[in-house]
Amino acid sequence: MPNFPKEHADHILAYINVEAIRARKFKVAVDMINASACVVDPYLFEQLGVELVPINNIPNGKFAHKPEPTVENLVGTGLIVKESAVDIGFVHDPDADRMVIINNEGTVLSEDYTLAFGVENILSKNPGRNVVINMSTSQMIDDIAERHGSKCIRTKVGESNVMGGMLEYDAIVGGEGTSGVIFPTLNNCRDSFVSLSLALELLAERNQTINECVSSLPKYFMKRDKWPVGGELSGMYSKLKEHFKDGVMNELDGLRIVLPDKSWIHLRPSNTEPIIRLFGEAKTQERVEELFAEAQKVIS
Numbered sequence: 462m463p464n465f466p467k468e469h470a471d472h473i474l475a476y477i478n479v480e481a482i483r484a485r486k487f488k489v490a491v492d493m494i495n496a497s498a499c500v501v502d503p504y505l506f507e508q509l510g511v512e513l514v515p516i517n518n519i520p521n522g523k524f525a526h527k528p529e530p531t532v533e534n535l536v537g538t539g540l541i542v543k544e545s546a547v548d549i550g551f552v553h554d555p556d557a558d559r560m561v562i563i564n565n566e567g568t569v570l571s572e573d574y575t576l577a578f579g580v581e582n583i584l585s586k587n588p589g590r591n592v593v594i595n596m597s598t599s600q601m602i603d604d605i606a607e608r609h610g611s612k613c614i615r616t617k618v619g620e621s622n623v624m625g626g627m628l629e630y631d632a633i634v635g636g637e638g639t640s641g642v643i644f645p646t647l648n649n650c651r652d653s654f655v656s657l658s659l660a661l662e663l664l665a666e667r668n669q670t671i672n673e674c675v676s677s678l679p680k681y682f683m684k685r686d687k688w689p690v691g692g693e694l695s696g697m698y699s700k701l702k703e704h705f706k707d708g709v710m711n712e713l714d715g716l717r718i719v720l721p722d723k724s725w726i727h728l729r730p731s732n733t734e735p736i737i738r739l740f741g742e743a744k745t746q747e748r749v750e751e752l753f754a755e756a757q758k759v760i761s
Contacts, residue, residue, distance in 0.1 A: 470505040470654065476647055477658050481665040483510035489661075490514040490547045490563075492538045495523050496555035501654055509661065514545045522555075530554050530561040530640055532569045543567025549664070549671045551657045559640040560653035562660060564671045572640035573599035575656050577678050579642035582663040583634040584609040593626040593635035595619070596714045597727050597740040602638075604679035617714040619732055624649060638683070682746045684753050687736045694730060694737070697760040701728065704759045724748055726756050 489511050493499045499520035506513040516538060517525040527534040530552045542550035542563045550563030562570045562578070580592055580602055588609040594602050595618045606613035616626035624643060627635045636643045641651030648655055664674055698716040705726075708718035715729025724743035731738055739756065743749035 466500045467504055470501055470508065473505070473647055473654055473658050474508055477662045478666060479509060482661050485548075485661075485665040485668075486510065486512070487549065487661060487665075488512040488514065488545075488547045490516055490542045490545045490550040491518075491657075492516040492525075492535070492541075492550070492552040493518045493520075494528060494553055494555055495519050495521050495525060496528075496553070497557040498553040498653065501557070502553075505654060505658075509658075511661070514547055516541055524555065528555050530559055531572065532561075535561065535563070535569045539563050539567040539569050541567075549660075551653075551660075553653045554640075557653045558651040560656045561640050562671070564675070566672075570675065571599075571683055573601060573638045573681075573683055574675065574678070575640040575660070576636045576638060576642055577601045577605060578660040578663055578674070579636065579644065579656055580605050580634055581678060582659045583644065584611050587633050590633040591627075591630045593623055593630055593632040595623055595637050596711065596717050596729070597738075598636075598638035599683060600681050600723055600725065600742055601679045615711070615713070615717075618729065620651060681742045681744060682749045683740070683742045684749045685741075686739045686753065686757075687731070687734075690730065690735050690737055694728075697728060700759050701726070701756065704755070720752075722748070724752055726752060728756070728760070 491502055493502055495517045499518050526537060535552055538552055543566055548565055552561045560575055561572050562574055589611055591612050592606050593614045593616060596615050597618055603613045614626055614630050616622040623635050623637060634644050636651060642656040643651055644655050701716060702710055705718045708720045711717040717727040719725040727740040729738055741749050741752050743752055
């Protein structure tokens, strides 16, 4: 009888530096949210030589907290990670396509770092190869690509759009900022087991702690907001283009405006809900708050 969880884990293990990870003797806490990850993680971490501190590891489908792996939903898990005295913590979502990282101090990292770790790992070994992300993904990825002589291409929001762009541009890696890596060598969709394996490999090969690795990456502050649909989006776009006239406009998916200081905003309708989403990012928290307030005032 096929053992699909083991087969998937073995497929990942065949493509990463298992020996480097084993040599680090990591102690890792993992929140499996009582769902899909429960049937893969124990075997995967055993093969990686990692001491696993399991959290919510009963595969009964009863989520121990709100299932979306966001900072606000993982305060409790962060406390457990801190108390467990581990090197790093990971949190899966229920279907194990998204994964968020928690540092050894119990701080939940922005979900954008999951993709940043994966892209930094892969492009550092494959400089010059393309990476594809969506319009709302962090500027960190553009900067990492530039660091490695690679081109960063943006698509419409949606995993299928990103995957289509990866096929079109022969990208070696890609994904969306909502905590998911697509690495076609292993899987043609977001995969939290691939994401955490790439993160551990990066830390092991560079002999870095989680905080040292974060410090080595470009630093940005992301903000997200949403509200019910109201008013014409075309009018909102026009007002934003007029107000931020010194920015570079992209209307592939809603309106994305990149300003000279690399801060940006992206306004678009949701693909799945009757809401409008506003994303923004800047190099300081103060700047992104200022940018959001300015944008919301213009379109209100």
